[in-house]
Each structure stands twice: as C-alpha cells, then as structure tokens.
Amino acid sequence: MSFLSQVRGRPVFDADGARVGTLRDLLITADSPYPPISAVVVGDAAGLHAVPWSGVASVAAQGATLKRSFKAANFPAPTDDVIWLARDVLDKQIVNTTGARLVRVNDVALTQLDSDLRVAGVDNSTLGLLRRIGLGRFLLSRAAPRLIDWEQVDITPALGEIRLRIPYDRLQKMHPADIAEVVSQMSPAEAADVLEALDDETAARAMAELPEEHQAAVLSAMEPEEAADVLEEMEPDEAADVLGDVREERAEELMALMEPSAADEVRNLMAYDEDTAGGLMNTSVVTVPQGATLADAIAAVRRASGDGDEISQVYVVDADGHVMGHISLAALLVNPPGVNVNTVMQRDIYTVRIDDTDEEVARMLVHYGLLSVAVVDAEDRLMGEVAIADAIDLFAPRAWRTRPRRARA
Numbered sequence: 001m002s003f004l005s006q007v008r009g010r011p012v013f014d015a016d017g018a019r020v021g022t023l024r025d026l027l028i029t030a031d032s033p034y035p036p037i038s039a040v041v042v043g044d045a046a047g048l049h050a051v052p053w054s055g056v057a058s059v060a061a062q063g064a065t066l067k068r069s070f071k072a073a074n075f076p077a078p079t080d081d082v083i084w085l086a087r088d089v090l091d092k093q094i095v096n097t098t099g100a101r102l103v104r105v106n107d108v109a110l111t112q113l114d115s116d117l118r119v120a121g122v123d124n125s126t127l128g129l130l131r132r133i134g135l136g137r138f139l140l141s142r143a144a145p146r147l148i149d150w151e152q153v154d155i156t157p158a159l160g161e162i163r164l165r166i167p168y169d170r171l172q173k174m175h176p177a178d179i180a181e182v183v184s185q186m187s188p189a190e191a192a193d194v195l196e197a198l199d200d201e202t203a204a205r206a207m208a209e210l211p212e213e214h215q216a217a218v219l220s221a222m223e224p225e226e227a228a229d230v231l232e233e234m235e236p237d238e239a240a241d242v243l244g245d246v247r248e249e250r251a252e253e254l255m256a257l258m259e260p261s262a263a264d265e266v267r268n269l270m271a272y273d274e275d276t277a278g279g280l281m282n283t284s285v286v287t288v289p290q291g292a293t294l295a296d297a298i299a300a301v302r303r304a305s306g307d308g309d310e311i312s313q314v315y316v317v318d319a320d321g322h323v324m325g326h327i328s329l330a331a332l333l334v335n336p337p338g339v340n341v342n343t344v345m346q347r348d349i350y351t352v353r354i355d356d357t358d359e360e361v362a363r364m365l366v367h368y369g370l371l372s373v374a375v376v377d378a379e380d381r382l383m384g385e386v387a388i389a390d391a392i393d394l395f396a397p398r399a400w401r402t403r404p405r406r407a408r409a
Helices: 085-089 125-134 176-183 188-197 200-209 212-221 224-233 236-243 248-257 260-270 294-304 331-332 357-366 387-393
Strands: 012-013 019-028 039-043 045-052 057-060 063-066 093-096 099-102 107-113 117-122 154-156 287-289 311-316 325-329 351-353 372-376 380-387
Touching: 019 045, 019 063, 019 372, 063 188, 085 125, 099 117, 107 125, 117 125, 117 154, 176 188, 176 200, 188 200, 188 224, 200 212, 200 224, 212 236, 224 236, 224 248, 224 260, 236 248, 236 260, 248 260, 287 294, 294 311, 294 331, 311 331, 311 380, 325 331, 325 372, 351 357, 357 372, 380 387
Parallel strands: 012 063, 287 311, 351 372
Antiparallel strands: 012 019, 019 039, 039 045, 057 063, 093 099, 093 154, 107 117, 311 325, 372 380
C-alpha cells in the first residue's frame, strides 16, 4: 500500500529515463466503490498535462514512469469533470458513515490491483499529516495506519468551489440522530446542503435532533422552499421550537410558504411561553368522540400514523372538546372493534393546565411514570399532549440534551 503524499511531487520519467516533469496529482471518477486512477497530472514548464493511466508504467515513491516518450502537446490540460485527489480531497471534510462523524482527510491510501492503482481509503490520523510533511519516517511506531475504507465515506457537498457528485444513499439510511451528529460538525451552509439533498421526512427528523445552537442557523441557510417543506414534516412543537430561534422576518417568510393549516398550528404554539406546558405540547393528538367504537378509534390512529405522528394513546372527548378519558393502543388490539369506547376507556386521566410550568409537567411525567400527559385549558378542553421525549431536557443530564428549546420572545 502507498499513499498520495508519497508520490505527489515526485519526478516523472519517460520510457527513455528522461525527466519530463513532476507528478502534481492523480485523477479519478466517482463511479466505482474503489475508483482506479484514470490519469496522472504531470506538471512542467508549459503547464499541467493529463496522462491517461494506460500510458503510465508505474507510480512509486521514487517517481512515476511513463510507457513512452513524453510530448507535452500530446496531453491536454486536465479537466474539472473528474476528482483531483490532492486538490479536491486532501484537507477536506468527509462523512464517515460508519462512525457518524466528520473527519478531515490527511492522506489518501492507494493500492495496486492487477494493472490498476486504486483508491483504498483515507487516513485522518496524525501519522497521515506527518507523512505529508515528510516526518512519518521518524515515528517510532511501525503499526499499520488505521484507515477509513473509501466505501464507507461520502464526500460532503460543500468542499469549496468544487462540488463533487455525492452518493447520499448511505447517509439517507443512517439514523436521524446520527445524521444530526454529522451535520452538526459542519458549517450551516454545508449542513443545509446535506439536508436539502435528503427526502423531506428524513431531513425533518434530523433537523429535530440537531443541537439547539445549530438548528436556527441551518434552517436560515436553507433555500426557503426547502426549509418550509422540512418544517411541514416536523412535529408542530418541534417546528415551533426552531422557528422561535430564527429572525422574525425569516420565520414569517417560511410560514407563508407552508400549508396554511400547518403554519397556523405552528404559529399558535409559538404564542405560548417556552416554560409552560403550552410551550412543550404537541397538538397532533388522536381523538374520538364519546359514543364512537373502537373501530372508529383504530381508523383515527391509522390516519394519524400516515402523517408520521408518534401515537401512544387515543383521547375520548365530548362535544365541547373536554377530555373524558383515554384508550391505550393495547386496548384497541385486545377488544372487539365494535365495542363502544366508553366501556374500555380509562377515566382516571392525568392532565396539566396549558399554563402550568415545565417543571410541573416533568414532575407529573416522572412521578407517575407516564409516556405522555394531556394538556388542557382552564375549561378542561383538550389542547394537546406532552410526551416524555418532549420534556427530556428538563431532567436529563446536560450532555444528553439535544432537543431544541424555544427562546423567549
């Protein structure tokens, strides 16, 4: 195995042994898992020349050798529709999808496979950096470098002026929390590029997992239409959280691009103080009227599940919206669908007032071991619910706190 740092800058000789220039870079395309070197960039007094790999006899630390005599006029200048390993990859950030983190490329590992020289991986270690400045040979350790396999990394879409073609399929399959971990290490503009390349649902779930200090900046860096689509896919309380941290003008611009019903729901939530149950609650609750059957309740759950909501129970309300009880999902499964909800609902429901403090909400959830608690107004009308995940910041260790909290107006 060799490294880009070991061959870059070395002399290039033709078939007669005459020095014709210096190896400036190696070119690849991104259409294979371990891409072969497609050309060698040779620099001489006339400029840069791309010598196809078919015309290269060898590339080694002592220098590169061509298969025939070198005439600069026969080799055009390299184009920008390929990846230059030194110019486009060295010192750039890449996404390590296995470790769910950003790493900086200090060197590129090369391996010989039959007649091809292929990219094997990247070295983000201190050894890779020392190797580039010529100090690697002085290290006492002779252990093989720990490389990140080339197939396990995606080059980020914001590498400066050169934007590489990125396969997002591996990133798309990562857990939203892992995607958030990766993009939180990027600049807002880079993170916005990544989220815009994902489908709206995945981007919304990743946005909700971003640290509080990164959310508003990333949302502000996104194209307005893309940002609005992502906000629509988020839970209303999560969308309200992030919009509460952006400039008022930007928030209004984005809500104007959202579906009116979704925007109205988010706007209503933003009116509540962050330190109250109203500031924590999610208004997307599943309700059925008194007198409905379990079949009606199951149909309501199915409709809500299609919107991506997390559902733990169904609330039974009267004609005026007062909460009368709740039905667990387990009860829906074990009872006949024709049974009236009044006969199986639990009436001893725990509630908090919409203006109760967030500490009271957290105390209720923890003290009674609840997955969620209903939020009601002064007339006991159901307004929403607070799930344990929505209140986790209030009692989790600080290092675990990733969910955003809305800033005070």
